[in-house]
Amino acid sequence: MPPPPTEEEIVDHFREQAVFCGGLGSPFMEQLCAVMANDIEAGGPVAALVAGWPTNPRRDALSLRIAGYLHHSVLTGAAKDLAAAYPARDKTWTMAGIWPLAQCWLSATPSEARVFLKSPPQTNEVRRSVALLPGFLKLAARFPMPMHLLELGASAGLNQNWDRFSYRTASWSLPGTSGVEIQTDWKTQPPEHLEARPQVASRAACDQNPIDVSNPDTALRLKSYVWPDQPERLARIDAAMALARETGVKVDKADAADWLKAKLAARPATGLTVIYHSVFLQYPPADVRRALLDMTEAAGAEATPARPLAWLCFEPGAFFQGPDQTGIDPNDFITYLKVWPGGEEHRLLRSDGHVTRVSAT
Structure with a gap:
């Protein structure tokens, strides 16, 4: 079994995913993956979530798991403040306005986030x-x-x-x-x-x-x-x-x-x-x-x-x-x-x- 990824390899995955998302027409996801990479380097709540991740972060789509957790929290209405700032409700959204709310939500719900992260993303892209x-x-x-x-x-x-x-x-x-x-x-x-x-x-x-x-x-x-x-x-x-x-x-x-x-x-x-x-x-x-x-x-x-x-x-x-x-x-x-x-x-x-x-x- 290969060794677990280093923090640098995990950060590289988040930054690479940011580029992919931008190329696929999602400025929101491009910016979100980039600020999550910064958060890992700064020792924030994303760093705590990905610490000790055992397998290849790119293969596991680790960045998309965390992004999915945040969006799920918005869609269920659990994260009310975050939902108000997300693109569906705020057409003039900025990541500067969203990320502090996302950080607070991840810091407040680490157990729920870890449970969500256990399953890989499934988009079933109809297109x-x-x-x-x-x-x-x-x-x-x-x-x-x-x-x-x-x-x-x-x-x-x-x-x-x-x-x-x-x-x-x-x-x-x-x-x-x-x-x-x-x-x-x-x-x-x-x-x-x-x-x-x-x-x-x-x-x-x-x-x-x-x-x-x-x-x-x-x-x-x-x-x-x-x-x-x-x-x-x-x-x-x-x-x-x-x-x-x-x-x-x-x-x-x-x-x-x-x-x-x-x-x-x-x-x-x-x-x-x-x-x-x-x-x-x-x-x-x-x-x-x-x-x-x-x-x-x-x-x-x-x-x-x-x-x-x-x-x-x-x-x-x-x-x-x-x-x-x-x-x-x-x-x-x-x-x-x-x-x-x-x-x-x-x-x-x-x-x-x-x-x-x-x-x-």
Whole structure:
């Protein structure tokens, strides 16, 4: 087991996250992560919370856990003074006004904060569906047959409803059957096969720690990880959670490798099975990732025209680019599709983790 991180490594993570948040359009989170880094160096309440953190702070998204705790305290109304200063209530917010209140809240509630920090952030970013959509449309056009969906690392399962969302960009649109609308800055050619209509016959999903959005408390926790100065994302997750409750979305609590093995063994004798996931592969250990890929390849080797298999994902580009990373930004994410029989591969597009813009690979 690697040694625990040093304070310097933890501070570096907070400062790096500040840059990421700024690049993803959140001045609030950029400034919050920066002042939390300063607080660690000054020995403040954040320093007390992260002291002795045992594992990689970047992998654990430690800064986002604390930011989520603060937002959760605001959304529940527990931190009334802080809530009054947050962007939802004060459009002229400043971090100079917010941070002293946040410091006081963290100092007053260390036990509650530590309990909250035990669980990793789960944003279930609904906009990632638009990054997966070109792959689903390609599959629907190629295989006009019932489609059986298997989602890994599904969190609350909001993206199981991707075919019910509406999609709108400056260059193309696709109407849906729900009030969830996905928008992004689309900088490449429109997806092929916009006329295709996927025939979703079954949906299943798993997560080690699924969130049940029918429970108001857990739904509020999910929302707390959405950044407070991004009202469009907050409104979208509200709409997506309402749709999930309406359609009865269910996510199995299970290890991804065990779950996928059982699902592949029991998949229907006819129809297209699609294994899909988004921003998931960096979380399982390397041996679990390898097991997932190996069993997918093995199932693909047995695929037939009447029983095809596809693997569709939106993941960090490093997973799919090989040793030569020339031209690949560390923050690039790639939509990747592999189809059997045949094992044909496609790299469909690239984006950032929140899919704020989409470009060609």
